[in-house]
Amino acid sequence: MAKKPTRQYVCRACGAVHAKWAGQCDGCGEWNTLEEMPLEPLAASSVTSRVGGGRRVRLEELQGQVQPPPRVRSGIAELDRVLGGGFVPASVVLVGGDPGIGKSTLLLQAASQLAGQGERVLYISGEEAVDQIRLRAQRLGVAQARLELAASINVADIIATLDAEPDVRAVVIDSIQTMWLETVESAPGTVSQVRACAFELIRAAKRRGFSLVLVGHVTKEGALAGPRVLEHMVDAVMYFEGDRGHQFRILRAAKNRYGATDEIGVFAMTDRGLEEVSNPSALFLAERRGNIAGSAVFAGLEGTRPVLLEVQALLAPKGGDGAPRRAVVGWDTGRLAMLLAVLETRCGLKLSGMDVYLNVAGGLKVAEPAADLAVAAALVSAATGVPTNSGEVYFGEVGLSGEIRQVAQADARLKEAAKLGFTQAVLPRRIARGNARTRPPEGLGLRELGHISDLISPEAEAD
Secondary structure, three states, rough: OOOOOOOOEEEEEOOEOOOOOOEEOOOOOEHHHHEEEEEOOOOOHHHHHHHHHOOOOOOOOOOOOOOOOOOOOOOOOHHHHOOOOOOOOOOEEEEEEEEOOOHHHHHHHHHHHHHHOOOOEEEEEOOOOOHHHHHHHHHHOOOOOEEEEEEEEEEEHHHHHHHHHHHOOEEEEEHEEEEEOOOOOOOOOOOOHHHHHHHHHHHHHHHHOOEEEEOOOOOOOOOOOOOOOHHHHHHEEEEEEOOOOOEEEEEEEEEEEOOOOEEEEEEEEEOOEEEEOOOOHHOOOOOOOOOOEEEEEEEEOOOOEEEEEEEEEEEEEEOOOOOOOEEEEOHHHHHHHHHHHHHHHOOOOOOOEEEEEEEEOOOOOOOHHHHHHHHHHHHHHHHHHHOOOOOEEEEEEEEOOOOEEOOOOOOOOOHHHOOOOEEEEEOOOOOOOOOOOOHHHOOEEEEEEEEEEHHHOOHHHHH
């Protein structure tokens, strides 16, 4: 009879379980990340007794009166936007981001704002001493806030402290990878420790009714480090994104049980910490120069917020032997290759022998296909040397046959363009709704395209 295994190996990067040790994880491809963990099978008698001693669960109908959850405003409008209106009591939020991107700065500012509203807030750090947090608070100008600090990595001590403080409304743990539970035989940051510590802290938050914010490390690919089950345990997962070379920081919701996903908040990093950007479109376009070939303005949509961005393209003769270079910042490289093939095949532009450089100015990463038309306009402008109209914005999806396809929420994009003073929008040919097509905002003309070749030889109607 085969002997049952008593050990298993868990990847500390992605949480994948392996029956035996290997140098590389099959789940995420990382090297030397498998850790040995004991496997504790339950005896059949214990399972039977536990199941037999259960109580009947009360069943309820789907229909019923449900009130929206109460909200606690953080005092930072951009953060509240991503949260869905503010912190929900007894909810758990996981915030991840690259080292030094500003996670601790944002949460210290938010905690200080909450404390300034009379709420009792605890900031518990496992990475910094209390004096280091005070120095950061002085630099941010929030040193006078009635915020309570602690430096500890022992989860048992933290929970005992929380149980002794009945009126706490919010708790920030920075970070979950530094927390340690003495009942788990492994070092802080391992899969078993992160999972066990998060479980105990989340259970305390649900039991006591305070909002819990966990700071999480990320891997070099940008995903949250630790077991993936951690993302399922929390109510909201947010990523703090940005390039250290740019002042802009983007807080993006990847999961939110109490609000919309893919919502973003925009911040600017200054010497006084993070400042809210209430009108990101104006800020992203503040340094734009007109009459430059290879530039086009894209009317995008991030969550429910319309955002205008500048797309820049540069073409240069291929240098040396080998394949031409395709360098992309802020957009998908594969989609650029597809768009170049469509322009060359359907429009006759000779781009295969050119090095192509594409940049979305401002550091924001664009994922929606609606950017196709703006990128195509920038590439055509760079190839022909003719600047685009400085008063035009572009949005639309490009198909493989060169057709321009409809995109969602065109009205919101047009309103944002009109608000910032643009005079014309280049968009897919609209489909009539009922007996009439929707009208553009006052002062904004429309140039409708049916095929990408119309960018080179315009044959579109205008309103």
